[in-house]
Amino acid sequence: MGEEAKGFGEQLYSRLQGKGLSKYQIDKVLALQRLDSEVSDLGVKGLLSEAQLLEISKIGSAARQKQLASLAVEKNLPASWVRELSKLIRKAEKSRTEAETNKYWDFFFEIKEMIEKEGASPAILQLIKHFHVDKPIPHQGSVEVVESADRRVLSFNKMDLELGRGLDVGTVNICAAALRREDGEVVYNIQRNAFLDVRSDTFTKKMLMKLGIDYIVQGDKGYVLGDPAFELANIFEKNTRRPMKDGMISPVEPEALLIVSLLAAELLGHPQSQGEVCAFSVPADPIDAERNVIYHRGALETVLRKLGYSPKPMLEGHAVVFAELAEQDFTGIGISCGGGMFNVCIAYKSVPALTFSTSRGGDWIDNNVASAIGMPASLVCAVKEGGVDLKNPKDRVQEAIVIYYRNLIQYTLETIKQRFESASNMPTFSKPIDLVCAGGTSLIEGFIDVFMEEFSKINFPIEVARIRLARDPLRAIAAGCLQAALEETRALREVQEGPASTLKRTPVTKVSETIPIDRLSARPPAGKSEELVELEEVQPEEIEDLPAEKPPGQPNDRDDGRRR
Ligand SMILES: Nc1ncnc2c1ncn2[C@@H]1O[C@H](COP(=O)(O)OP(=O)(O)OP(=O)(O)O)[C@@H](O)[C@H]1O
Numbered sequence: 001m002g003e004e005a006k007g008f009g010e011q012l013y014s015r016l017q018g019k020g021l022s023k024y025q026i027d028k029v030l031a032l033q034r035l036d037s038e039v040s041d042l043g044v045k046g047l048l049s050e051a052q053l054l055e056i057s058k059i060g061s062a063a064r065q066k067q068l069a070s071l072a073v074e075k076n077l078p079a080s081w082v083r084e085l086s087k088l089i090r091k092a093e094k095s096r097t098e099a100e101t102n103k104y105w106d107f108f109f110e111i112k113e114m115i116e117k118e119g120a121s122p123a124i125l126q127l128i129k130h131f132h133v134d135k136p137i138p139h140q141g142s143v144e145v146v147e148s149a150d151r152r153v154l155s156f157n158k159m160d161l162e163l164g165r166g167l168d169v170g171t172v173n174i175c176a177a178a179l180r181r182e183d184g185e186v187v188y189n190i191q192r193n194a195f196l197d198v199r200s201d202t203f204t205k206k207m208l209m210k211l212g213i214d215y216i217v218q219g220d221k222g223y224v225l226g227d228p229a230f231e232l233a234n235i236f237e238k239n240t241r242r243p244m245k246d247g248m249i250s251p252v253e254p255e256a257l258l259i260v261s262l263l264a265a266e267l268l269g270h271p272q273s274q275g276e277v278c279a280f281s282v283p284a285d286p287i288d289a290e291r292n293v294i295y296h297r298g299a300l301e302t303v304l305r306k307l308g309y310s311p312k313p314m315l316e317g318h319a320v321v322f323a324e325l326a327e328q329d330f331t332g333i334g335i336s337c338g339g340g341m342f343n344v345c346i347a348y349k350s351v352p353a354l355t356f357s358t359s360r361g362g363d364w365i366d367n368n369v370a371s372a373i374g375m376p377a378s379l380v381c382a383v384k385e386g387g388v389d390l391k392n393p394k395d396r397v398q399e400a401i402v403i404y405y406r407n408l409i410q411y412t413l414e415t416i417k418q419r420f421e422s423a424s425n426m427p428t429f430s431k432p433i434d435l436v437c438a439g440g441t442s443l444i445e446g447f448i449d450v451f452m453e454e455f456s457k458i459n460f461p462i463e464v465a466r467i468r469l470a471r472d473p474l475r476a477i478a479a480g481c482l483q484a485a486l487e488e489t490r491a492l493r494e495v496q497e498g499p500a501s502t503l504k505r506t507p508v509t510k511v512s513e514t515i516p517i518d519r520l521s522a523r524p525p526a527g528k529s530e531e532l533v534e535l536e537e538v539q540p541e542e543i544e545d546l547p548a549e550k551p552p553g554q555p556n557d558r559d560d561g562r563r564r
Pocket residue numbers: 169170171172173174246247248336337338339340341342361362363381384385386387438439440441442443444445474
């Protein structure tokens with residue numbers, strides 16, 4: 001800034017002070033003075049907020065101010081994005097060497113292009129925040145994959161755990177749960193149930209290693225699994241592949257079982273003792289789709305058995321009841337609002353009385369909003385997960401999301417009503433019961449408010465005391481499965497210890513019982529300390545020998561898992 005300008009600034013400063021403005025207000029006025037007039041006009045027209053204008057005003061060059069301003073207006077970027085981009089531009093302006101300047105500008109234009117193509121996704125914001133000139137830029141294949149702390153996989157093999165594990169295998173997420181012995185805390189590992197196939201040549205391996213991304217080699221193919229796959233896919237504008245579709249093993253994904261097996265092994269670790277119980281979630285039979293769960297359940301049982309566990313299927317809605325309604329004597333309604341499905345369970349003293357699933361969940365919302373307003377479903381999903389308030393939608397996309405959320409909740413409540421009223425052997429509840437929602441789709445702000453509004457519009461056949469969210473909606477199903485596994489383990493131990501303490505088992509384990517534990521030839525993998533080493537040893541052919549028929553002792557698959 002030259003002496004003249006300084007003099008003008010100082011003059012203005014003292015003039016404004018004389019008018020009684022605070023230092024903050026004066027700084028603001030001075031900052032806005034630095035704005036290019038065309039950018040200021042956008043503020044006057046209400047297209048840019050004051051917070052955005054202040055961030056833009058920190059940029060020295062008028063041309064660059066205009067560039068950021070037009071991007072912010074066109075892409076409706078929030079102030080936090082404008083702040084990060086403004087920082088980036090200022091760093092570029094201050095670079096000491098031409099090479100450094102070029103790196104910043106290359107990165108800026110890469111980012112601009114990404115935002116133009118796919119909108120302001122959280123992955124892009126992470127990229128901007130973590131960019132440094134010494135780190136190469138995305139298209140040179142060097143993106144840092146940012147893991148959030150609560151989704152980092154911690155090896156269960158290195159922990160002292162109680163016997164018994166829970167596994168929630170979902171269309172979008174896969175979550176393992178175990179109970180730490182030292183402090184009685186439940187520990188979780190959660191990852192996207194997704195993968196990317198990569199070449200297994202030396203160059204690719206080196207690149208992935210440099211980025212710190214785990215990958216698995218199977219024959220001549222390589223795979224990146226879980227969250228890193230999802231984030232890499234976002235950055236490179238690819239779609240991940242998913243082993244599951246609409247709540248079940250995908251019929252169109254040939255590598256589905258291999259991937260589920262690799263992810264389960266990574267998240268669960270190996271069993272501590274032969275045939276350790278692992279309760280895993282399965283959907284109830286869908287009421288609105290042709291498929292049934294026999295193959296899905298059998299396939300997952302085989303996967304877990306190969307890993308050395310004794311698998312116990314557990315209905316997903318029932319797992320919600322198990323995790324959340326202990327204080328209500330396991331009586332109430334549990335709904336898992338997932339990515340591929342909604343799973344409902346009405347339980348009476350831990351026994352499921354009515355269970356069913358619908359094949360409408362988060363994906364259904366994304367796809368419908370996408371086709372209604374003509375934008376890619378992945379983008380709708382990013383907007384949805386990025387923070388929408390169902391009670392206060394801010395734009396056309398958010399309004400469409402609200403419409404489909406309401407429709408989904410109405411549909412779920414109506415279906416519960418119809419099913420409950422048409423079933424012949426429903427329990428009579430002596431007092432109002434609680435209704436608990438879990439699953440990622442229930443995480444959106446305002447979900448319970450909208451749920452209660454829709455609930456008040458229908459003549460629900462059961463008196464409900466409270467409608468609430470699970471304590472940790474995304475992990476509640478895994479927590480319920482873990483409770484069932486711990487319970488099953490305790491019951492088995494009592495049986496082994498003698499007749500005096502036998503059969504205090506909960507009805508839950510009977511409902512989800514499949515193969516008697518002594519008929520399994522489960523064997524934990526021997527002498528391996530790291531899961532990744534084991535992962536490479538899972539042979540695809542091992543997980544293809546699936547049961548063709550329903551195992552003995554299984555509840556009838558067509559009766560919605562209900563005990564009569
Ligand atoms: N903050 C959020 N707001 C809205 N939706 C969210 C949020 N976070 C996650 N979701 C959605 O939650 C869904 C995933 O939830 P969840 O992990 O419970 O499903 P899943 O168990 O994998 O699927 P399913 O049980 O149907 O097989 C996705 O549709 C995702 O977009």
